[in-house]
Amino acid sequence: MHSYLSVLSDLTLYTHVISGSLALLCFWIPVFARKGGINHRRVGNWYVRFMWGVVVTAVLLCVKNIIVANYLSAAFLGFLSLITARPLWNGIAILKNKKELSVSYQRTDLFLLGSIVVASFGMLILGYGLRAQGMGAVILIFGILGLTNLPEFLRNLKPGIERHWLREHFSGLIISGIAAHTAFLVFGAATYIQVLFTSYWATLPWFLPSVIGGLGIAYSNRRYGVNKIAANKNVSDKH
Numbered sequence: 001m002h003s004y005l006s007v008l009s010d011l012t013l014y015t016h017v018i019s020g021s022l023a024l025l026c027f028w029i030p031v032f033a034r035k036g037g038i039n040h041r042r043v044g045n046w047y048v049r050f051m052w053g054v055v056v057t058a059v060l061l062c063v064k065n066i067i068v069a070n071y072l073s074a075a076f077l078g079f080l081s082l083i084t085a086r087p088l089w090n091g092i093a094i095l096k097n098k099k100e101l102s103v104s105y106q107r108t109d110l111f112l113l114g115s116i117v118v119a120s121f122g123m124l125i126l127g128y129g130l131r132a133q134g135m136g137a138v139i140l141i142f143g144i145l146g147l148t149n150l151p152e153f154l155r156n157l158k159p160g161i162e163r164h165w166l167r168e169h170f171s172g173l174i175i176s177g178i179a180a181h182t183a184f185l186v187f188g189a190a191t192y193i194q195v196l197f198t199s200y201w202a203t204l205p206w207f208l209p210s211v212i213g214g215l216g217i218a219y220s221n222r223r224y225g226v227n228k229i230a231a232n233k234n235v236s237d238k239h
Contacts, residue, residue: 005067011056012060019053020180027048031216044173049090051176055085056179072135073124077144083146084179086112091172098165100102106156113153120146138176185209 030044058081065074090109097105123143129220130136155161 004117005064008120009064010060012057012064016054016057016061019050019057020184023047023050023054023180031174031177036131040166048088049172051084051088054180055081057086057090071128072139075123076135076139079082079123079139079142079146080179080183080198082112082116082119083142083149083196084176086116086149087172087175087179089167089172090095091176094163094168110153110156113156114150116146116149117153120144171217174213174217174220178209181209 008191026047030040033039033043053120058077062074062077062081065077070117086109093105094106096102110224119141120179123139123146127136127140128144129137130139
């Protein structure tokens with residue numbers, strides 16, 4: 001039984017790594033391609049598929065860690081899966097809710113956001129219990145990051161709130177890209193990063209993708225005028 005679990009675990013890990021690598025390769029093409037063009041849509045769809053492969057395999061690895069009683073890794077992987085799944089799902093689901101948000105969309109979105117908020121408090125408690133040392137410090141930081149979803153969760157509780165589909169499409173998929181790049185730099189390329197960066201510079205891979213992603217979201221919003229209230233009426237439904 002143990003040998004079967006080991007083989008399945010290895011296959012899942014390899015699939016996770018391959019899916020993540022392919023997602024990273026696909027991410028930048030729709031970013032720079034003409035919005036609504038064939039390259040933007042086709043490669044963008046492949047990016048989403050590969051990222052769902054990353055999320056699903058991360059969940060499976062989380063289950064595997066629970067089975068082998070590695071609860072700390074299980075909690076971390078499960079939380080990463082959750083905070084990656086919500087923006088990834090929302091970035092695509094919002095395209096089907098351009099004119100009016102469906103009830104199913106709103107319920108699913110609130111459920112995912114609420115789950116992130118609850119899980120974030122759990123991560124804070126776990127990180128504090130580990131005295132914010134080693135893995136406990138990482139868990140504490142991610143718990144704090146997860147709580148940044150609290151204002152959005154509370155805002156979306158109000159009925160009839162205005163949500164710009166193009167802004168949420170951009171931000172959702174770029175945020176999922178931030179997660180992919182951060183995971184690659186911090187975990188996938190950890191050996192090389194430790195050689196290149198020393199001292200406090202070693203924290204750069206944790207924050208650089210977020211800074212670049214934040215600038216990308218701001219640029220996209222400004223370029224396509226989605227920060228203007230009037231843009232809700234002027235932006236074409238065709239994407």
